[in-house]
Amino acid sequence: MARKISMKQAINEALDLEMKRDPTVIVMGEDIVGGAGAPGEEDAWGGVLGVTKGLHAKYPGRLLDTPLSESAYIGAAIGAATCGMRPVAELMFLDFSGVCFDQILNQAAKFKYMFGGKAKTPVVIRAMVGAGFRAAAQHSQMLTPVFTHIPGLKVVCPSNAYDAKGLLIQAIRDDDPVIFCEHKNLYGHETDVPAEAYAIPFGEASVVREGKDVTIVSYGLTVQRALEAAEKLAKDRIQAEVIDLRTLSPIDWDTVVESVESTGRLVVVDEANPRCSIATDVAARVAQEAFNALKAAPQMVTAPHAPVPFSPVLEDLYIPTADAIAKAASKIASHAIAA
Amino acid sequence: MADESVKPIVMPKWGLSMSEGKLTGWLKTAGDKIAVGEQIVEVETDKIAGVVEASDAGVLRRTIGEVDAVYPVKALIGVIADASVPDSEIDAYVASYVTPAADEEEEEEKSAYAFVDTPVGSIRYAKRGERGDAVVLVHGFGGDLDNWLFNIDALAAKTTVYALDLPGHGQSTKAIPENGLLGLAKGLLGFMDALDVERAHLVGHSMGGAVSMLAALEAPQRVQSLTLIDSAGLGSEINADYLAGFVSASSRRELKPVVEQLFADPKLVSRQLLEDLLRYKRLDGVEAALSTISSQFQADGKQRTVLGPELKGFDGPILVIWGEDDRVIPAAHANALAGAKTEIISGVGHMAQMEKASRVNELVLAHLGV
Structure with a gap:
């Protein structure tokens, strides 16, 4: 129950x-x-x-x-x-x-x-x-x-x-x-x-929101921020699909690639530092597997290449925000709406 | 004489848990003439996509709901009125419309899901309505009581409706009784005992139809009538690939093409419908329960329990309803029972009670004579 x-x-x-x-x-x-x-x-x-x-x-x-x-x-x-x-x-x-x-x-x-x-x-x-x-x-x-x-x-x-x-x-x-x-x-x-026991198989991403204009891929806390961003984007008539990877190894490439094949646009959100990250991994794989479907360059929204700051103001800026995610998505998707 | 009243089109309430719905498209435009039962507007809930049908005739005077916007249940999304009603009156109606608060009702409905201990284990059920005869809704293989989300309230207006999760399904016990479908039928009678329902009309869908027939043969005095919707037990053919696919699918990508076979219109399979099914299938014990039931239910691609052409020992009225485009159990089985009323609905698949709910509700209520 x-x-x-x-x-x-x-x-x-x-x-x-x-x-x-x-x-x-x-x-x-x-x-x-x-x-x-x-x-x-x-x-x-x-x-x-x-x-x-x-x-x-x-x-x-x-x-x-x-x-x-x-x-x-x-x-x-x-x-x-x-x-x-x-x-x-x-x-x-x-x-x-x-x-x-x-x-x-x-x-x-x-x-x-x-x-x-x-x-x-x-x-x-x-x-x-x-x-x-x-x-x-x-x-x-x-x-x-x-x-x-x-x-x-x-x-x-x-x-x-x-x-x-x-x-x-x-x-x-x-x-x-x-x-x-x-x-x-x-x-x-x-x-x-x-309340009962249940197991979620590894390597199966969850499509937490469906949309046709842009695919936002993330995991962990930033999935919640991506969902907030999708709400903001919906107000501008941009329909974002949000994919929660859930497991990073193994990773569900099929769900990600299929989604980008239908939306043509990718934003990867990763709270890790930007170099050699989940963001670069997903962006590279999509570029290789779904190049012909891409209508715009994949966007990465990540923490900066710096240690986490102790100043609360800086720390809040450090984690990808819903605004930053929405901005990256609008940048590549807004012209789709105008057309 | 022209009808001078203004009739609202509101966001419907489909099922116990629906509090809001998303308007996904208008099928009519303002100014169109509308007949009762015509499809007007498409709505998507967190469970399923569906179509709102006109309950009044007239002219569609206003389309208020915007596409892709989300509205609470009972919010005004359009207005139907006779052509003679002046615009000013319509505007005044729209301006003064207040969406009824859902709070009180919601409390009541949360408690509508309940659990009862029966000889086969804990059974979850919903009870709606307080008047007239008892009606028990019995879902099919892999389903649960939410398969009746478009029917339960309509039937409860004139009857007392119980919908249960069979053993192995929904939130009921995952232990499967012995003796296959007969065990489930005895479980159903045990459920009626536990709730002091002495006699009821049984409405069964798919495997639930076979379970209902077996219950009627087991205890004919307790079954007032049978309604069999896209029912198992009326012939040997069954889409065994569907059953095998449903049991084995563990991801959304595997499950989607399987579940799409249930509907004539595969677009009705929403993200949330699949997610809810996966959440059920992941529970410990469900895979084993489904495999067990599946093997009791069919072998080598054939149904193991075929009843009829006569239900010897049961002489209550029987109504058989089928979706013409059923891809799980062929609609030809609709004529298998001698003496039953038969209704085939076109443009509808295996989930007739969901895909053409208003027609099914109408047929069931007429059959019950209420």
Whole structure:
């Protein structure tokens, strides 16, 4: 039965349902119960923003508070995964992946390939991504392109509560390592979510709005901004189609290319920095696959090539805004309306 | 004598959850003469695209709703009146029209979705209307109670309507009872027991038609009449590719061409209709439930349950309605039951009750004699 819940609750529910269904699912991370070495309290805080709250009491012994050593516990989670568990490791901020990158890049991503397909590594690394939280340059990056670049990893970044629950359940059931990116400014965002368990397959983009004039492709928080932009554009009689990629690896090229083949125009919105990003990836692929359908140059709306600023005024300017998205779309679509 | 009254065309309310709709195109222009039942304006809801038909005759005097604009339910989108009504009167009518607030009604309708425990598990249903005979609407394979969104209110004006999600469907239990369609028929009777519905008219669509017939044979005294719409159980042919495609499709791109086979006009398949189906299909247990029902329902491309030419043991009235362009179960099956009234509707596919709702509602109400 569907009811409105926040993305934070949806993630908690996904963990709860999978822990109930499968005893090999365990959760590891810093402060997810009550701090390393603490026995754990029934009403423990449940992680830095409370996403895992309540699970310790329900599944005693299956949520492990770890020391402040990402390379140790991410490595432990990956090792446990190769030995038959399905660990969900909470990395807190994806920015912290720097200290445990070898475990992810050279170990988890490689096992299946280097052991001739005989090893599987069903680990999920959950982490917060994105700016707008006034948390400065080391806690605000959108590092999705870095992980998308690495074969052997699956990369997920939901834009709403319904998708977050179904994608996290799929991530836990998946036999490959999954980097599950949660935009911290979407934790409070509410949508209709069924109470039952459901899995959304990877590599299937969602067409969240249909339109015939321009295709706007995005993922994560900026999907919501793209929808706002589409509302603005509709007032100027520009009908934008909005595609939420949902998973960046694998990625659903077919839905993107088909849409651009019908609209002839592409705007890619990416909160990551502009070089070697999801934006450049999508723009390049569309240019190659749908060149003859394009009526205008693909547009990229991204963060600037700069660290996330600490000044709130600058930080707000840093993330692609609905206005910036609408402006990029009008630039290539407005003459279509005049014609 | 000319009718002097001004008749509004308003944004319709199709189904329990509709609060607004988008006007997608006028099929008539101001000044056109309109007959009752003529298609006037196209509307798209978050569930499906549809056409508003005239409930009054006259001249289309004003087209107020703009194309691509979204209007709340009951908002004034056009005006019909006799040619003799002066423009000033029409303008005054438009100026003074107030869209009725939806709040109170919405509260009432939210509670219209309910769950009841039955011997086959938890069943979701909607109940509308409080008068007259009980009518139970039984959807088909892969459907749910929202398949009746264009019918439930029209029928509830004169009857007490129940629409349920069969086991394995919608938000009901995903556990499938034993014994195939007969198990579903017993589940349907159990649902009626749970709601103290002693006797009802059964209206079944597709597989729901076969389930309704089996319920009528199982407990003839409890079934007042049968209405079978594009029904299963009346012949062996069935589009097995449709069933297999529906069970296996896991993405929008796979599902769209499958679902389009349900309608004569594939444009009726909206983005949201597909999204709602995918959300249902992704739930744990649904794929297994659909595979189980599908294999009980048909084998080697043939329906396993063929009833008739006589429903021996049931002598209540039977109405058979079919869409002429049905691509799932052929319309030729409409004549399979001896003694049934038969109505074939042209320009309509398998989802007759959605594609030509007003005609189906009219036929059902006449059949029920209410």
